[in-house]
Amino acid sequence: MKLQNGFRNRVGRYAAGLLTGAALISMVGTTAMAAGITQKKGVAGDGNTSVKNITLTKKVLTDGNTYAPATSFTFNVTKGQQGEYDGNPVLAGIEGGLSAITTVSFTPGEIPEGETMPGVYTGTATLQVNEAVFKDKAPGIYHYQVKEGTPETPYEGIDYDDTIYDVYVYVYVKDGNPYVGNVVSTKTTMVEEDGEKVAKTEKADLIFENDYGQKNNMTHDITFTKEVTGNQGDKNKLFTFNVKVQGASGEWYKVLIKTDGNSEAREEHLESGAASVGYEIKDTGSIQIFGLTKGDIYTVEEADYGKDGYTTTYQGGEKTGTVDEDHTAVKVINDRTTAAPTGIVLTAAPYALLMGLAGVLGFFFRRRGSHTR
Known part of the structure; x- marks a missing residue:
C-alpha cells in the first residue's frame, strides 16, 4: 500500500474521503469498482449487495510422491494503516470488521484407485465480514491485512507462506444503513525493472502456498x-x-x-x-x-x-x-557361499597305500606258493 506522506496536513482530503461511501451509492451503476464485478481477480462483491464472506485458499505443494501433511493452517487478520489505495483515501481497519473464522486442515488418506497422488493439496477457509462494526462509522474504504499464522512448532518439511495481503473493505450507505459492497485484496511483490528490484502491487486472490517438498527439497x-x-x-x-x-x-x-x-x-x-x-x-x-x-x-x-x-x-x-x-x-x-570339499585324496591315501601293499604282498605269496609245489 502506498502510504500518503504528510497525512496530518491533509485532514481536509480525508474528511472528504469519509463522504466517499455516500457518494458511491449514487454511482453504483458507473463506478468501475462496483459495477457488477463478482468474479474479477482479487475483487468480491458487485457494490449493490452485502459481502458476508470471502474465500481464502490454502495450497500445499509436494513432489507428487508425498501424502498430505497431518496438520492445520490458521490465518491472522490485523488492522491496516491509513493511507491511499487506487487514488482513494483509506482508513485504518476497525477491530472485528474482518476476521478469519475457519482453519484449513489436511489429513492423509487413500488415493482412489486409478488416480495418481496429487502434487498439490487444496483447502479453503473463510474470512467473515461483520457489517455491524461499521454501523456508527463513516462510509469509506477500510484497510486490513491478512497473513498465515506460523505455529510455535512448525510442521517438519513445510515452508510457510509469508505473503501479506492488503485487504480493502468498501463500506457503502443505503437507506441510512452501512453495508460492505466490495472487498478487494492485493499483493505486493518485488519485480525487476531496468535491472532494479521494485515493488509492484496488484489485485490478487487470497491464496497461500506452502512448499512441502516441491521446490524446497525437504522430503x-x-x-x-x-x-x-x-x-x-x-x-x-x-x-x-x-x-x-x-x-x-x-x-x-x-x-x-x-x-x-x-x-x-x-x-x-x-x-x-x-x-x-x-x-x-x-x-x-x-x-x-x-x-x-x-x-x-x-x-x-x-x-x-x-x-x-x-x-x-x-x-x-x-x-x-x-x-x-x-x-x-x-x-x-x-x-551363501559354500567351499568345495578338500582333503579327500590326502585322507584316502594311506588306505590306498595299504591296499596297494597288500596286493603286492599277495602277489609274491602266490608266486612263492607256486614254486614250492
Whole structure:
C-alpha cells in the first residue's frame, strides 16, 4: 500500500474521503469498482449487495510422491494503516470488521484407485465480514491485512507462506444503513525493472502456498535393493523385510515394492508409528519409501536367514536411520557361499597305500606258493 506522506496536513482530503461511501451509492451503476464485478481477480462483491464472506485458499505443494501433511493452517487478520489505495483515501481497519473464522486442515488418506497422488493439496477457509462494526462509522474504504499464522512448532518439511495481503473493505450507505459492497485484496511483490528490484502491487486472490517438498527439497526417498550372491545363493528365494517409519503423528508414507527388477511396482502406504509391515522381495527386487523428512526414522530390517546359510550385509546405509537427501540407496546383500570339499585324496591315501601293499604282498605269496609245489 502506498502510504500518503504528510497525512496530518491533509485532514481536509480525508474528511472528504469519509463522504466517499455516500457518494458511491449514487454511482453504483458507473463506478468501475462496483459495477457488477463478482468474479474479477482479487475483487468480491458487485457494490449493490452485502459481502458476508470471502474465500481464502490454502495450497500445499509436494513432489507428487508425498501424502498430505497431518496438520492445520490458521490465518491472522490485523488492522491496516491509513493511507491511499487506487487514488482513494483509506482508513485504518476497525477491530472485528474482518476476521478469519475457519482453519484449513489436511489429513492423509487413500488415493482412489486409478488416480495418481496429487502434487498439490487444496483447502479453503473463510474470512467473515461483520457489517455491524461499521454501523456508527463513516462510509469509506477500510484497510486490513491478512497473513498465515506460523505455529510455535512448525510442521517438519513445510515452508510457510509469508505473503501479506492488503485487504480493502468498501463500506457503502443505503437507506441510512452501512453495508460492505466490495472487498478487494492485493499483493505486493518485488519485480525487476531496468535491472532494479521494485515493488509492484496488484489485485490478487487470497491464496497461500506452502512448499512441502516441491521446490524446497525437504522430503526425501530411500530405496532398499536386494542382491543375492554366492555359489549357492538362490536368486528365486523370497526374503522378508519388516518396514516401519516413526515420524509426525498421523503422517503417511508412500511405499513402492518390486518383487524383482522386472516386476511391476505395487503401491502401499505406511502410517507413522504403526507396527512393522512385512514385504517380500527377491534378487533385484526393491522397497522404496517416499515423503521422509529429516526427523523421520525409518527401519527396513530383513528377517534372519542365517539358519539357511546366508550372511546379510547392508551396503550404502543402515537398516535404521534418517534421510537427508533424495534417492538415497541401500543394497542388502545375502551371500551363501559354500567351499568345495578338500582333503579327500590326502585322507584316502594311506588306505590306498595299504591296499596297494597288500596286493603286492599277495602277489609274491602266490608266486612263492607256486614254486614250492
